[in-house]
Amino acid sequence: MVKVDSDTPCFVRVQCVDCENEQILYSHASTKVDCEVCGKTLAIPGGGKAEVNSKILEIVG
Numbered sequence: 001m002v003k004v005d006s007d008t009p010c011f012v013r014v015q016c017v018d019c020e021n022e023q024i025l026y027s028h029a030s031t032k033v034d035c036e037v038c039g040k041t042l043a044i045p046g047g048g049k050a051e052v053n054s055k056i057l058e059i060v061g
């Protein structure tokens with residue numbers, strides 16, 4: 001699990017490690033985020049920053 005580096009809430013573009021779908025999620029997501037294509041869990045709430053269980057491609061702002 002990789003935590004988003006920034007303490008500032010932001011949106012990050014991630015890639016699902018299973019199906020390579022790219023999707024944007026919120027760094028401080030308070031609910032679980034699933035891949036829109038295969039349903040894999042991409043991020044889970046981490047009490048502040050979400051724990052991202054996918055490949056972070058870039059911060060989009």
Ligand SMILES: [Zn+2]
Nearest residue numbers: 016019035038
């Ligand atoms: Zn997927």
